[in-house]
Amino acid sequence: xxxxxIKRLLLAGITLLAVLTLIFFIVRIVxxxxxxxxLGEQATMEAIxxxxxxxxxxxxxxxxxxxxxxxxxxxxxxTSMVTGAPVLxxxxxxxxxxxxxxxAAMVLGCILGIPLGIWSAVRRNRITDYVIRVxxxxxxxxPAFVSAILLLLAFAISLRWFPVMSSGNSTTxxxxxxxxxxxxxxxxxxxxxxxxxxxxxxxxxxxxxxxMRTAVAKGVPPLVVIWRHGVRNALIPVVTVTGLYLGIxxxxxxxxxxxxxxxxxxxxxxxxLAQRDYTMLQGLMVVYTMIVVVVSLATDLAYGFIDxxxxxx
Amino acid sequence: MRKLVASLAFIGFVGLAVAPAAHAQKTVxxxxxxxPDVGRLDPHVATSNADRGIVAGIFNGLxxxxxxxxxxxxxxxDLAESWTSNDAKxxxxxxLRKGVxxxxxxxxxxxxxxxxxxxxxxxxxxxxxxxxxxxxxxxxAVDRYTVKVTLKNPVPSLLGLVSNYTGGFVxxxxxxxxxxxxxxxxxxxxxxxxxxxYKPQQFVxxxxxxxxxxxxxxxxxxxxxxxxxxxxxDLAFESGEIDMLFGKQDEPWxxxxxxxxxxxxxxxxPAELNWLNFNITVKPLDDVRVRRAMMLAIDRDGIxxxxxxxxxxxxxxxxxxxxxxxxxxxxxxxxxxxxxxxLAEAGYPNGFTIKMIGSTNPTMATSVQMYQAxxxxxxxxxxxxxxxxxxxHVQIRKDLxxxxxxxxxxxxxxDAFLTQFYLSSSTVGTPTGVTNFSHCNAADKEIIAAxxxxxxxxxxxxxxxxxxxxxxxxxxxxxxxxxxxxAHKDSLVLGYDLKGSMNLGPPxxxxxxxxK
Numbered sequence: 001x002x003x004x005x006i007k008r009l010l011l012a013g014i015t016l017l018a019v020l021t022l023i024f025f026i027v028r029i030v031x032x033x034x035x036x037x038x039l040g041e042q043a044t045m046e047a048i049x050x051x052x053x054x055x056x057x058x059x060x061x062x063x064x065x066x067x068x069x070x071x072x073x074x075x076x077x078x079t080s081m082v083t084g085a086p087v088l089x090x091x092x093x094x095x096x097x098x099x100x101x102x103x104a105a106m107v108l109g110c111i112l113g114i115p116l117g118i119w120s121a122v123r124r125n126r127i128t129d130y131v132i133r134v135x136x137x138x139x140x141x142x143p144a145f146v147s148a149i150l151l152l153l154a155f156a157i158s159l160r161w162f163p164v165m166s167s168g169n170s171t172t173x174x175x176x177x178x179x180x181x182x183x184x185x186x187x188x189x190x191x192x193x194x195x196x197x198x199x200x201x202x203x204x205x206x207x208x209x210x211x212m213r214t215a216v217a218k219g220v221p222p223l224v225v226i227w228r229h230g231v232r233n234a235l236i237p238v239v240t241v242t243g244l245y246l247g248i249x250x251x252x253x254x255x256x257x258x259x260x261x262x263x264x265x266x267x268x269x270x271x272x273l274a275q276r277d278y279t280m281l282q283g284l285m286v287v288y289t290m291i292v293v294v295v296s297l298a299t300d301l302a303y304g305f306i307d308x309x310x311x312x313x
Numbered sequence: 314m315r316k317l318v319a320s321l322a323f324i325g326f327v328g329l330a331v332a333p334a335a336h337a338q339k340t341v342x343x344x345x346x347x348x349p350d351v352g353r354l355d356p357h358v359a360t361s362n363a364d365r366g367i368v369a370g371i372f373n374g375l376x377x378x379x380x381x382x383x384x385x386x387x388x389x390x391d392l393a394e395s396w397t398s399n400d401a402k403x404x405x406x407x408x409l410r411k412g413v414x415x416x417x418x419x420x421x422x423x424x425x426x427x428x429x430x431x432x433x434x435x436x437x438x439x440x441x442x443x444x445x446x447x448x449x450x451x452x453x454a455v456d457r458y459t460v461k462v463t464l465k466n467p468v469p470s471l472l473g474l475v476s477n478y479t480g481g482f483v484x485x486x487x488x489x490x491x492x493x494x495x496x497x498x499x500x501x502x503x504x505x506x507x508x509x510x511y512k513p514q515q516f517v518x519x520x521x522x523x524x525x526x527x528x529x530x531x532x533x534x535x536x537x538x539x540x541x542x543x544x545x546x547d548l549a550f551e552s553g554e555i556d557m558l559f560g561k562q563d564e565p566w567x568x569x570x571x572x573x574x575x576x577x578x579x580x581x582x583p584a585e586l587n588w589l590n591f592n593i594t595v596k597p598l599d600d601v602r603v604r605r606a607m608m609l610a611i612d613r614d615g616i617x618x619x620x621x622x623x624x625x626x627x628x629x630x631x632x633x634x635x636x637x638x639x640x641x642x643x644x645x646x647x648x649x650x651x652x653x654x655x656l657a658e659a660g661y662p663n664g665f666t667i668k669m670i671g672s673t674n675p676t677m678a679t680s681v682q683m684y685q686a687x688x689x690x691x692x693x694x695x696x697x698x699x700x701x702x703x704x705x706h707v708q709i710r711k712d713l714x715x716x717x718x719x720x721x722x723x724x725x726x727x728d729a730f731l732t733q734f735y736l737s738s739s740t741v742g743t744p745t746g747v748t749n750f751s752h753c754n755a756a757d758k759e760i761i762a763a764x765x766x767x768x769x770x771x772x773x774x775x776x777x778x779x780x781x782x783x784x785x786x787x788x789x790x791x792x793x794x795x796x797x798x799x800a801h802k803d804s805l806v807l808g809y810d811l812k813g814s815m816n817l818g819p820p821x822x823x824x825x826x827x828x829k
Contacts, residue, residue, distance in 0.1 A: 031704040039441035040360025047437035084494045200800040263514035271349040
């Protein structure tokens with residue numbers, strides 16, 4: 001297992017280097033100029049050139065790349081080209097928000113999606129199954145920003161249960177939960193729809209297995225058959241999808257963050273891209289890649305706990 | 314960690330935690346702004362509208378625009394209590410108020426701070442507005458409370474250059490030098506509000522400067538919330554979470570907000586001019602008949618009507634009509650027959666296809682679609698290549714588009730707009746280039762002469778002549794002007810009559826407060 005983890009970490013290092021190199025060159029290929037963003041549309045060419053020199057953008061590309069790599073290796077990704085704030089400090093301030101939202105959405109999504117998927121499989125081709133399948137299809141096809149606005153209209157404007165702005169200085173846990181509730185539900189609905197379909201499909205496979213028939217033939221109560229023999233085996237694809245989806249969830253959270261006015265990585269990426277803030281984008285990619293690598297590793301390791309037959313080589 | 318654990322358990326508690334917050338007498342104003350985050354709060358590099366609105370509460374100029382107005386006439390004393398100039402208007406002496414305190418105990422503001430600020434704002438390495446201050450040859454502290462500014466030549470707007478707008482803001486020298494780059498994140502000024510706190514992507518909080526020289530502000534704090542989504546900003550206003558907001562810049566928004574109970578919605582100056590620049594050096598636009606034909610094919614009245622006449626008005630000149638020195642050129646109405654005849658005369662009886670770069674910015678994209686519709690009536694096909702807004706701004710400055718749709722307002726004096734958009738030395742792609750996208754050179758003589766003309770009547774005549782010449786050369790087709798739209802709760806008293814604001818948002822002053 002240790003060897004496996006070391007191998008995976010080495011692979012992660014190579015992945016990180018590749019991503020950093022790609023993002024370094026891609027952001028510079030995209031037309032746009034951080035110096036123009038900083039100085040505004042009335043600035044003269046002289047002022048723009050002076051700012052470019054100050055930001056180091058007048059240096060040859062390879063010099064900028066070498067400087068960037070040197071910084072990245074020493075965990076110093078510099079300061080924002082637009083605001084001048086330290087990149088890691090800014091990311092550190094919004095990262096907990098994204099992780100919190102993603103984790104809450106994931107837990108909610110699993111709580112809702114796994115039982116529904118299993119119930120749907122068990123009740124295959126009956127009315128319950130049809131209702132759950134249609135509901136999950138709706139969840140998957142509903143754009144996140146539309147569901148977000150509808151949630152706000154219903155629960156923040158009409159009922160006044162939750163605030164429109166899901167950020168700010170919450171002084172109590174209750175306040176904090178009120179702020180988190182709607183964005184988490186919004187993301188969780190999509191995730192639950194996805195998990196429902198995966199769980200249903202996995203459970204249908206399991207229900208056809210010989211050992212399931214044997215258990216039923218031996219007179220084991222149906223609920224015990226499903227939970228003890230069925231669900232645990234059906235969980236492996238669900239865990240895989242959940243692990244993969246966490247990366248997507250963080251990326252997809254941008255619309256939710258914007259509509260509910262929550263700080264977060266997604267919102268920071270969009271803002272940095274619009275402002276051509278090269279250093280911020282590079283720092284974000286480092287963090288984002290690290291998250292995906294860690295989650296992917298954790299997912300692989302989780303298989304062993306769910307199914308002891310799995311061995312790491 | 315505590316928050317994370319709490320969040321994982323939140324579903325069970327959520328039903329218990331939905332009680333609405335209690336209301337108290339308000340002394341905190343919350344403003345919803347339309348950007349995702351703060352940029353820079355250093356006034357000399359604060360270029361976004363949102364940043365400029367915030368720095369206006371933190372800093373002062375030597376002079377200031379009358380609160381609630383965005384017109385060139387009638388500057389008030391701000392940090393300077395009086396000023397004099399020589400007859401040639403090349404030497405100006407400003408007497409400063411005594412006892413003005415910099416925030417956070419950075420000491421009394423003196424002539425040294427003013428000298429430092431003007432030199433800083435004029436330095437291209439430290440300022441985005443250095444070009445505005447280029448006419449200043451020297452600035453010196455005569456004594457602790459007296460500053461002398463010497464100009465290379467007279468300018469029409471020295472009092473404007475040192476006003477509470479862009480390069481005119483005065484920073485506290487000691488703080489700026491001490492903090493360096495960090496000054497943009499912890500600004501120190503002399504204004505009614507002091508910077509208190511910033512939370513990334515959430516808010517900037519200013520608190521009352523109790524030592525403000527005009528008196529202690531009635532509000533305890535102003536919180537600027539970053540809400541980029543138009544819909545969310547509106548909903549936050551409707552739910553009472555914000556008290557004032559930057560609106561979606563279109564007529565339906567204004568109409569809807571005016572119907573909302575307890576709401577004051579308004580359209581303020583300076584109205585931005587929307588026009589289409591023609592690059593007069595490239596074929597087929599190098600023929601004035603082609604440019605005139607295109608101008609005649611675009612229905613400016615129809616477009617303005619479509620956009621809404623409460624939030625927009627028809628353009629009357631090649632510069633915004635509210636600028637000091639603007640004249641009504643009596644622009645000709647749409648005339649398709651005449652446009653077709655001009656095209657035929659120029660050798661394009663069947664029209665032509667021309668490529669242009671367009672922005673995906675919704676307002677600009679809609680305008681371009683309307684230009685397309687008008688031009689198609691005379692056989693001119695606009696082949697628009699849309700790119701995102703930052704890319705658009707870079708590409709048009711590289712002179713890559715023969716047609717450039719643009720929307721802008723500048724310092725409200727004819728010279729500023731004429732210089733940046735129509736003077737040949739401002740042509741894009743040149744070392745001194747700014748935003749002359751059309752390569753216009755039709756009125757250089759008048760624009761330059763007007764700057765040093767001391768007789769106001771003669772100066773205005775020169776500007777009027779410049780506008781006529783630029784229009785006759787058809788460097789661009791002026792279409793419409795759009796106001797800046799805002800709304801606030803009717804419980805908020807701004808403390809002045811709001812007609813306009815150079816920082817494109819209602820100034821928050823020491824007199825601003827909520828009704829009891």
